[in-house]
Amino acid sequence: MLVELSAENLTKRFGETLALDGVSFKIDGKGCYGYLGPNGAGKTTTMKIFTNLLRPTSGHAFINGVDVRREPVRALRGVGSLVEDPEPYGYLSVREFIEFAARIRGAPKPDLDALKARLDLPDLQRRCSNLSKGQRRRVYLAALVAQSPEILILDEPSSGLDPKEAQILRDLIRELKKDRIVLLSSHLLYEVSIVCDYLYFIYRGKIVEEGSVEDVSKKFASKALKVEFYSRPEKLDGLLTHQFEFEGERHVVVYYDGSDAQRREILDKLYPLGVRSFGDAELGLEEAYRQVIG
Amino acid sequence: MVFRVLYSENLKFYTRTRRFQVILPLFALLSALEPLLVLAGVVPKPPDVYAFTQGALAQFSEYVLLACAVLAGDAISRDFSREGYFTLTQPVRRSEIMLARFLSAFTAALIVLLVIVGIGVGFSEYMYSGVVPNIIQITLVGLLYAASLTAFVMMFSSLSKSAALSIVTAILVLIIAMPIVQSVVEFLSGVEPWFLITYASEVISNLAQQSYPPHLVTERFGSRTIYLYSPGTLEGVAIIFGYLVVSGLVAWAVYSRKELK
Numbered sequence: 001m002l003v004e005l006s007a008e009n010l011t012k013r014f015g016e017t018l019a020l021d022g023v024s025f026k027i028d029g030k031g032c033y034g035y036l037g038p039n040g041a042g043k044t045t046t047m048k049i050f051t052n053l054l055r056p057t058s059g060h061a062f063i064n065g066v067d068v069r070r071e072p073v074r075a076l077r078g079v080g081s082l083v084e085d086p087e088p089y090g091y092l093s094v095r096e097f098i099e100f101a102a103r104i105r106g107a108p109k110p111d112l113d114a115l116k117a118r119l120d121l122p123d124l125q126r127r128c129s130n131l132s133k134g135q136r137r138r139v140y141l142a143a144l145v146a147q148s149p150e151i152l153i154l155d156e157p158s159s160g161l162d163p164k165e166a167q168i169l170r171d172l173i174r175e176l177k178k179d180r181i182v183l184l185s186s187h188l189l190y191e192v193s194i195v196c197d198y199l200y201f202i203y204r205g206k207i208v209e210e211g212s213v214e215d216v217s218k219k220f221a222s223k224a225l226k227v228e229f230y231s232r233p234e235k236l237d238g239l240l241t242h243q244f245e246f247e248g249e250r251h252v253v254v255y256y257d258g259s260d261a262q263r264r265e266i267l268d269k270l271y272p273l274g275v276r277s278f279g280d281a282e283l284g285l286e287e288a289y290r291q292v293i294g
Numbered sequence: 295m296v297f298r299v300l301y302s303e304n305l306k307f308y309t310r311t312r313r314f315q316v317i318l319p320l321f322a323l324l325s326a327l328e329p330l331l332v333l334a335g336v337v338p339k340p341p342d343v344y345a346f347t348q349g350a351l352a353q354f355s356e357y358v359l360l361a362c363a364v365l366a367g368d369a370i371s372r373d374f375s376r377e378g379y380f381t382l383t384q385p386v387r388r389s390e391i392m393l394a395r396f397l398s399a400f401t402a403a404l405i406v407l408l409v410i411v412g413i414g415v416g417f418s419e420y421m422y423s424g425v426v427p428n429i430i431q432i433t434l435v436g437l438l439y440a441a442s443l444t445a446f447v448m449m450f451s452s453l454s455k456s457a458a459l460s461i462v463t464a465i466l467v468l469i470i471a472m473p474i475v476q477s478v479v480e481f482l483s484g485v486e487p488w489f490l491i492t493y494a495s496e497v498i499s500n501l502a503q504q505s506y507p508p509h510l511v512t513e514r515f516g517s518r519t520i521y522l523y524s525p526g527t528l529e530g531v532a533i534i535f536g537y538l539v540v541s542g543l544v545a546w547a548v549y550s551r552k553e554l555k
Contacts, residue, residue: 014555051383053554076385084554086379089303091310103299104384140380 003064003078003150003181004028005050010059012045012205019045021205022059027198032177034196034213035185036289042205043185044084047155050183051081063151080149082157088139090129094121097128101143110146119145120168134165141172152182158191170195189289193217201292209292216288223258223291224281225266226251233273242266253281297390304398309405313364318406321357325350325410329417343422347502350414351432355495356469358436361406362443363464366399368457369448370549375455378554388550392448396542400444407440428501435498435531442491442534443468445541452548468492484521486510488529491537497530 006026012019020042027033037043048054049061052072061068066075088097095112102110112124119138122131128139137160144152154173158166173182173195186192192199192213199216201209209216232249242262244254254270256262267278308314328349331337340346370392373381381391411433418425426432447464454460472492479487487493500507507524514520525533 048554053379053382055553073385073387076383079383079385081379081383083379083383085376087376088380089307089377091307092303096306100299100303101380104296104386106295143380 003030004062005151005181005183006062007046007050008060008062010046010049010061011057012042012049012054013057018205020049020056020059023202023205023207024059025200025207025210027181027183030177030180031197032173032182032184032195034192034199035183035202036187036189036192036199037185037202038187041202043187043202044155045205046202047081047083047153047183047185050153051079051083052076053083078150079153080144080147080151081153081155082140082144083153083155085159086140087136088128088143090127093125093127094131094139094142095124097139098143098146102146105147105149107146107148110142115142115145119172120165134161137161138165138168141169145172145176150180152176152180154182154184156186156188157184158186158188166191201289203292209288218280219288223255225254225256225263226279226281227254227267227270227275228277229270230274230276233270236273239269239273240266250276296386297394300386300391300394301398304394305401308365308398308402311365314402314406317361317364318409321361321406322409322413325353325357325413326417328353329413329421332421339421342504343418343424343426344502344504346418346422347414347426347429347432348499350417351499351502354410354414354436355439355498357410358403358407358440359443359468360465361403362399362440363447363461363468365402366396366444366447367451367461367464369395369399369444370451370545371454371457371460373549374552374554382554389546392546392549396444396448399448400441403440403444404437407436411436426502431527432498432501435501435527435534438531438534438538439491439495439498442538442541445538445545446491449541449545449548452545452552480523481520484519486523488525488533491534493523494525494530494533494537497525497527497534500524500530501527 004027007023010020010023023042023046035043035046045054049056050063050068052068052075055069063075063079068075089100092100098110098112098115102108115121116124119142121138121142122135128136131139137157141157158169161169170191173184176182177195177197184192184196196213198212199210200207211219226247229250229252233252236244236252240254242254242256244252246252254266256266267275328337332339340349372378415425415429447460450464451457451460454463472490476487476490476493479485480493506527509524509526511522512519513522
């Protein structure tokens with residue numbers, strides 16, 4: 001069965017502000033896809049278009065080949081979403097809300113005890129209006145799980161959660177991504193690096209970089225060289241024309257354009273100062289984010 | 295199936311709101327107050343069942359209006375709060391959501407309305423050993439009026455993000471603005487205010503009269519002529535029904551296109 005999420009030249013304007021500027025991507029395999037960018041980059045706007053909360057100014061969002069704008073009911077049939085800061089219905093108990101979420105999709109009656117244990121849910125008889133933010137978020141996630149969607153769209157799902165709740169969420173995503181698509185927007189690099197398989201960097205409404213977590217990390221890591229000296233080197237300022245920074249006393253990270261020529265030039269200059277070891281700096285996602293988005 | 299789920303959930307919502315839990319006993323108490331005062335001999339007993347029913351219906355219209363405004367005021371606007379991020383992302387047509395909301399708000403208002411009618415009928419039977427002959431028609435037009443008011447208030451709800459604002463606006467329009475416009479148009483200008491639902495609702499109390507009032511009565515006060523219109527039964531029903539249709543269409547047009555920015 002087709003499980004696919006794609007954006008075709010998605011553009012969204014809010015008056016004079018261009019929130020999305022021709023975003024295109026295609027996700028067609030199971031796994032967790034990170035949608036990474038700073039606040040205001042266009043992450044939530046994209047998520048809202050995919051969940052029919054916003055209409056694109058131009059372009060199309062397709063879910064399983066169905067245009068969300070034209071046929072929202074059909075497109076959203078297999079989609080569970082957590083966008084912005086949603087709340088379960090306050091007048092319902094935890095049990096009632098989760099059962100309602102399943103019933104509205106025609107899903108089988110959920111195993112509430114299993115969900116309670118898995119997500120550390122509060123007392124099932126408690127009214128949702130009386131829950132803390134973290135509890136409400138877990139109840140909401142339980143409702144999504146009860147709906148058994150084949151695609152999950154999660155917009156900064158760990159926002160406002162304490163470390164324990166965030167861990168529960170990450171464990172859940174890792175489990176869910178095994179047999180479905182999870183599109184996860186976040187600006188938390190740690191979270192993205194441990195749950196996502198593939199990344200899209202969005203900045204000022206455009207996708208500016210994409211690739212698997214390993215490839216992206218490697219790509220940017222390879223543009224920095226980490227050199228270890230026997231003792232703290234002196235006079236680096238006059239010696240190196242490249243940007244560099246100390247990591248502790250004896251380690252220096254030097255940034256360059258990734259070319260072999262520059263790499264050789266840097267090492268030739270540094271060898272006389274007593275190099276003990278060197279290698280690609282393992283800067284990973286953080287550096288990728290810093291370089292792509294600034 | 296989905297519609298039934300939506301309807302029952304929304305009815306649960308309305309019947310669990312503090313609004314409903316306050317207005318139901320409050321309006322029941324207020325409806326029973328005057329007959330109880332009559333029975334206690336504090337106020338004089340109306341001469342016949344017609345006068346008694348007319349007095350009761352004068353309050354009835356206000357209660358229906360307030361019940362509908364208070365209950366349906368957030369019927370749509372609550373989707374533009376955090377709960378909407380769940381509701382509107384479900385694979386359900388907005389028309390179905392709106393219809394379920396309308397019917398559940400109407401059902402909740404209906405419960406209030408039937409309790410009031412039941413109290414009125416009960417006292418009428420006890421005090422006059424009967425009810426006015428048109429009680430069925432009065433109840434049916436009352437139901438249509440409640441449905442129409444619910445749709446009218448939902449229209450305001452679709453235009454506002456705040457439930458409180460839509461409730462207050464609807465009440466101000468129905469209780470203050472429309473009667474003022476009606477007075478100016480009807481009494482002073484001599485034009486029939488056929489475009490006002492509050493005017494059309496006079497059908498309900500007119501039906502309780504022994505003989506239905508004439509369509510137009512004019513009286514002279516010095517050099518000034520005062521006009522007093524009464525809607526015919528069919529005319530009143532048509533106006534009330536027109537409000538139901540137009541308000542429903544406007545609410546639907548706004549709701550179906552609204553975005554959650």
